[in-house]
Amino acid sequence: MMRPMKLAGNELMFGKGCLEYLKILKGSRAMIVMTGPTLEKTGILEKVVLYLKEANIDSIVFNEVEPDPSFATVWKGAQAMKKYKPDLIIALGGGSAMDAAKAMWVCYEHPQISELSDILPPKQIPKLRKKARMVCIPSTSGTASEVSRSVVITDEKTKIKYGIGNMEMIPDIAICDPEVTASLPPKITAETGLDALTHAIEAYVSRRANYISDLFAIQAVKDIFEYLPKAYEESTNLDYREKMLNASLIAGLAFTNVSLGIVHSMAHTLGSCFAVPHGLADAVILPYIVEYNSANTEAADRYKTLENELGIKDFVIAVKELKKKLNIPSGFSGIITNKEKYYAKLGDMAVMALNDGCTKTNPIIPSIDDLIELFKKVY
Numbered sequence: 001m002m003r004p005m006k007l008a009g010n011e012l013m014f015g016k017g018c019l020e021y022l023k024i025l026k027g028s029r030a031m032i033v034m035t036g037p038t039l040e041k042t043g044i045l046e047k048v049v050l051y052l053k054e055a056n057i058d059s060i061v062f063n064e065v066e067p068d069p070s071f072a073t074v075w076k077g078a079q080a081m082k083k084y085k086p087d088l089i090i091a092l093g094g095g096s097a098m099d100a101a102k103a104m105w106v107c108y109e110h111p112q113i114s115e116l117s118d119i120l121p122p123k124q125i126p127k128l129r130k131k132a133r134m135v136c137i138p139s140t141s142g143t144a145s146e147v148s149r150s151v152v153i154t155d156e157k158t159k160i161k162y163g164i165g166n167m168e169m170i171p172d173i174a175i176c177d178p179e180v181t182a183s184l185p186p187k188i189t190a191e192t193g194l195d196a197l198t199h200a201i202e203a204y205v206s207r208r209a210n211y212i213s214d215l216f217a218i219q220a221v222k223d224i225f226e227y228l229p230k231a232y233e234e235s236t237n238l239d240y241r242e243k244m245l246n247a248s249l250i251a252g253l254a255f256t257n258v259s260l261g262i263v264h265s266m267a268h269t270l271g272s273c274f275a276v277p278h279g280l281a282d283a284v285i286l287p288y289i290v291e292y293n294s295a296n297t298e299a300a301d302r303y304k305t306l307e308n309e310l311g312i313k314d315f316v317i318a319v320k321e322l323k324k325k326l327n328i329p330s331g332f333s334g335i336i337t338n339k340e341k342y343y344a345k346l347g348d349m350a351v352m353a354l355n356d357g358c359t360k361t362n363p364i365i366p367s368i369d370d371l372i373e374l375f376k377k378v379y
């Protein structure tokens, strides 16, 4: 049976200048969650604080979120929230800031949660929104955490990354203003943009894909093919930034409902085992999996549809060409330089990828041997 679609929280703001929506937010105290000082230097934080003031909302900043946030950081932020008692949590940043803020929100609402295992399956995410509403202001066009039900949190003791998903964690308000993404350096624009492309493609061939998710996925693929190279070349052009941010948003609306595939299963695994940044991992793996999935006739038909939509002949070649334009390497050998260690881990990695939550919606359910071969190929 089909699963219900949820198209993000209550309020979805996008387009140039929509950051001003903060001026009419309802609330009294906001905790702004960030990753370091970048958005302070660009003046975006100052704008956020000023707009909140106009709405009579006081705010404080927690800016200690690291890339690949740990549960220790989530816990620290939640303690700060328990003290300040915000009725608004505002994540300002990329996937790490948004994921950490969403997890802090869960711990803040439910003080009995004290360990990562308290929110990992089979445990459920409890009801939220008794204390605060969640606002996300993304600074990258990639993870779509602003409309997704998922967070990725690292266990600082084992270094394992856990993807946790629950519709309860879809933020209430997403404010997607291209100006916030304008300072993103080209390399991050490329990697996060290809993460968004992977979301769209994997959602489109997902075993749970449906009429509505298809509309978003196809449009996102088209926009990303057209505008990602442009945003990469001309990073301050807000028109290109807006196209990419909107494409990332709709790709997020699609995948958060119909899930992903084994590009993500493998990328999560390489993130855990070799700390490969998520977007870069997706970007390297993507064309190999399009090739692999093409053995499934339904998926092959869907890639054909994308070829027609894009006016191209071969989807795999088009993805490879796009990667080349964006200076993404074709394999991991230059990224994970310890080849011996990589090969020694193939078996473990195959098991991890097979057990990843994204595997079950891939067009083909791979065997362990398939995954070992694929991990060899992408190296």
Ligand SMILES: [Zn+2]
Binding pocket: 143, 195, 196, 198, 199, 264, 278, 282
């Ligand atoms: Zn992703």
